[in-house]
Amino acid sequence: MHKSFNKSRLFVVFIVFISILTFYLTRIIYLQIFKSKDYSIIADNQHNILLQIEPQRGDIYDRNLRKMAIDCKVDSVYAVPIEMPGSDKGEIAANLSRLLDLNEDMILARLNQEKSFVWIKREVDKDTSERIEDLNLKSVRLLKEHKRFYPNGPLASHLIGFTGIDDTGLEGIELLYDGYLRGTPGWRWTVRDAKRRDIISEDVKFIPPSDGLSVVLTIDEAMQHIAENSLDEVFKKYKAKAASIIVMDPHNGDILALASRPSFNPNEFSTAGADLYRNRCVTDMYEPGSVFKVFTAACAIEEGLVDINQNFFCEDGEYRIAGRILHDHKPLGTLTFREVIEKSSNIGVCKIAEIIGKERLYKFIKLFGFGELTGADIPGEIEGIVRRPSEWSAVSISSVPIGQEIAVTSMQLVTAVSAIANGGYLMKPRVVREVRDSGGNIIKSFDPAIVRQVISTETADIIKDIMKGVVESGTGGNARLEGYTTAGKTGTAQKVEAHGGYSHTKFVASFVGFAPAVDPRITILVTVDEPRPVYYGGSVAAPVFRDAARDILRYMKIEYDKPGGAVKL
Amino acid sequence: MKITKFLITLISITILTFMHTHQRIEAIKLSYSINEREAALHKLLDRRRELEYNVAKLKTPTHLEFKLAKEDIKLVLPERWQVFEAAGLREEGARKTRPLLLTAIMGLFSLESEARATPSIE
Incomplete structure (x- = not known):
């Protein structure tokens, strides 16, 4: 009687373990075989990134090769709302509103969007970007963008023109010669790790950008x-x-x-009013x-x-x-x-x-x-x-x-x-x-x-x-x-x-x-x-x-x- | 014998696997290092562009005028009576552009002025 009691307990334990094993085996088979494609795609999207590399816009010179227009990189502020805890959004919006001189409600509305990228303010000056960095907010970051600067200010403004927020020519030579000045963006198909660092050795493809050409004017x-x-x-x-x-x-x-x-x-x-732009x-x-x-x-x-x-x-x-x-x-x-x-x-x-x-x-x-x-x-x-x-x-x-x-x-x-x-x-x-x-x-x-x-x-x-x-x-x-x-x-x-x-x-x-x-x-x-x-x-x-x-x-x-x-x- | 061969094969495969994994890890570490240096390079290039812009801004006629006014430096163009064209300067200029051999030959035949003022050593 004692022997049959032990055997039956053992059998129960055996069944339990077999059940657990079967469950895990089934799950593994389901994930590795039936759902493998879906999860591969998700992993692929997380790790394989197609990056556009912006070219440097060409400069504009006078006849003696003095710079009349030059491209520099400035910081633009963006946020990642999906990474932001809901309780923090109000305080973050208030801080950003104060630093960037923007409407707080407008910022909050953007932070409440279910997105992984929203612009807060583009092309801020150096002091402002340093103050944003000092805030040390993980979900508010800076991105370098190209901006056009004119060292002479209003000199020859009607002739040279200006570019818009995306470094596209809108008036003058900037507009007419935009095709020469803008260059061609490059591309990099790269792999990123969990910390969003590029792993260059795993690069699949790299097409370097072609920087814009410079234009030399006849004006002195x-x-x-x-x-x-x-x-x-x-x-x-x-x-x-x-x-x-x-x-x-x-x-x-x-x-x-x-x-x-x-x-x-x-x-x-x-x-300036649009009426002032015309030459x-x-x-x-x-x-x-x-x-x-x-x-x-x-x-x-x-x-x-x-x-x-x-x-x-x-x-x-x-x-x-x-x-x-x-x-x-x-x-x-x-x-x-x-x-x-x-x-x-x-x-x-x-x-x-x-x-x-x-x-x-x-x-x-x-x-x-x-x-x-x-x-x-x-x-x-x-x-x-x-x-x-x-x-x-x-x-x-x-x-x-x-x-x-x-x-x-x-x-x-x-x-x-x-x-x-x-x-x-x-x-x-x-x-x-x-x-x-x-x-x-x-x-x-x-x-x-x-x-x-x-x-x-x-x-x-x-x-x-x-x-x-x-x-x-x-x-x-x-x-x-x-x-x-x-x-x-x-x-x-x-x-x-x-x-x-x-x-x-x-x-x-x-x-x-x-x-x-x-x-x-x-x-x-x-x-x-x-x-x-x-x-x-x-x-x-x-x-x-x-x-x-x-x-x-x-x-x-x-x-x-x-x-x-x-x-x- | 068979067991020995099997063990040797197994150990070899294990060593090769370790070596491959090590190389992949080193490649990834190198990628991180290249990333950092690329970022540093871009930062320096961006800084250079900023400095080029600053230099261009400092050289603008408007800024130079402002500095001259601020420092109270008054530059005036010379009046007509203040401009003299010295004949010797033309000869000096011609001498500088003449080929060396020709200058030497002309010197032999005293075809240019002999007296030339030189600064005093004292």
């Missing part, structure tokens, strides 16, 4: 600074609505400086007024229709044509062709245009590039307005030659005057000189391009001489440079009112010129929109030209060419 940082300083003075002094300046090398079309006002700081572009040198058109007379004169000389010493009676300041009375700024009698331009007689130019005829005049207007894009690498460029002769009215022959009934951009105007300065060749404005890789090797070069020859060298020389006269004895006296011969033309154009007709209170004052006149090295156009109380081009814009040209020519170390310059031993 120092000349840009000189031009913008001069522009700031006139903008503030005459309480203008807007102003712009372009400095161009007439021989190759290089834009050495380009600025407009009002302006903005690309480091803080989000605080008025190419996006705004206006009636050029008297500066346009030089092109009418060029047409007359080129076509051999007038002699430079030919006389024109300027009707003592009042000329009736096609039912309209055309006025000069003061009564003028008989003037030579040269004097008509020097003294900027509307009546004199109108009579010259009557000799030229509208078809020929229109042809030359188009040859000089008006009514078409210049091709400058600046986004938002417009063509302006040049009506065909068939659309001209009877009075148009008295308006168009003096720069009315025609709308041009500053870029078109400076390019056309440069054609006179360089002997008759219309150049394509060049803003970008070349593209380089991170090693400094030139990948692509943008060479100067001649669009066409507009006038002969002889005609250009005659017009240059006349424009010299404008400065020496005409309306452009305030543009006179000491030590350098200067040529130019003033413009004082009435603005068109919204309801039609010309305003008597709103003007566009301009001056366009080049120096030295004999061998021009720079062409400068200054345009001031609605200056007050003074509005004449000779009074408002010409001094800006003088100040900018003086400093730029000295910076370029151009020798004086006026007689009685440097004394030689």
Whole structure:
């Protein structure tokens, strides 16, 4: 009896163990065979990570390879809500709100999301990121992101533009050359351990990133600074609505400086209104007024229709044509062709245009590039307005030659005057000189391009001489440079009112010129929109030209060419 | 005999297994080390970019103007009467760009100025 009792107990224990063993065996078989695929996928997702490696955005340089835009890494703050204990979220939100100057409820709402990644604030400064690190929060971390910085602040902001939060170009060169600048991201298929450390030896695949290419502009940082300083003075002094300046090398079309006002700081572009972003040198058109007379004169000389010493009676300041009375700024009698331009007689130019005829005049207007894009690498460029002769009215022959009934951009105007300065060749404005890789090797070069020859060298020389006269004895006296011969033309154009007709209170004052006149090295156009109380081009814009040209020519170390310059031993 | 062979095979396999495992562990340790150095390298490169930005900012015309104004340093461009072009400087420049052999030959025939001021040793 004792033996059978022991055997039965043993049997019970045996059954219990067999049951437990069977249970575990079944579980193992279930996990290893039936569920193996599912758990492999989960393990794979946890350990095998596909990482995108962001490329470095290319820099932007001026013509002397001084940095105008540079990419640096800054910290962005993110949180991992699923790792965060629910009871801590309120306190964390409060701390972050204080440090990051953000709304606490907004932060809390993000922390309450069932996600493994939420942005809290992007691109914070170094002090803020250090304070976040000091908080020592496991589920609030910092991630390095690329951010664009502009060392010169607002200098050349309209030309360079700016990038957005994801380092994508939004305006200017940053936008137009985004394809070169942005680079190509790389990829790494890597294995991570339980502590989220990469195990490089287990890397399956690695495609390195291709950093962005750098863009070298034609502008010179120092000349840009000189031009913008001069522009700031006139903008503030005459309480203008807007102003712009372009400095161009007439021989190759290089834009050495380009600025407009009002302006903005690309480091803080989000605080500026969108209206400030536009580059008025190419996006705004206006009636050029008297500066346009030089092109009418060029047409007359080129076509051999007038002699430079030919006389024109300027009707003592009042000329009736096609039912309209055309006025000069003061009564003028008989003037030579040269004097008509020097003294900027509307009546004199109108009579010259009557000799030229509208078809020929229109042809030359188009040859000089008006009514078409210049091709400058600046986004938002417009063509302006040049009506065909068939659309001209009877009075148009008295308006168009003096720069009315025609709308041009500053870029078109400076390019056309440069054609006179360089002997008759219309150049394509060049803003970008070349593209380089991170090693400094030139990948692509943008060479100067001649669009066409507009006038002969002889005609250009005659017009240059006349424009010299404008400065020496005409309306452009305030543009006179000491030590350098200067040529130019003033413009004082009435603005068109919204309801039609010309305003008597709103003007566009301009001056366009080049120096030295004999061998021009720079062409400068200054345009001031609605200056007050003074509005004449000779009074408002010409001094800006003088100040900018003086400093730029000295910076370029151009020798004086006026007689009685440097004394030689 | 058979048992001896079996034991030798077993020990060999065990040793090879240990060696393989050791190498895998060393590779992983090396990965961690490379990771750390990569992170340090990236940190240094980022710091370099920051310094490049700082240098660029310090060299901007606006900043230089500000510093000059702050230090009350007044720079003025020379007036025309203050600029003299010395003829000798042109010759000096030409001399520097001339090939050495040509300079020596010209020296033999005294084709350049003989008197040349040199700074006093005192």
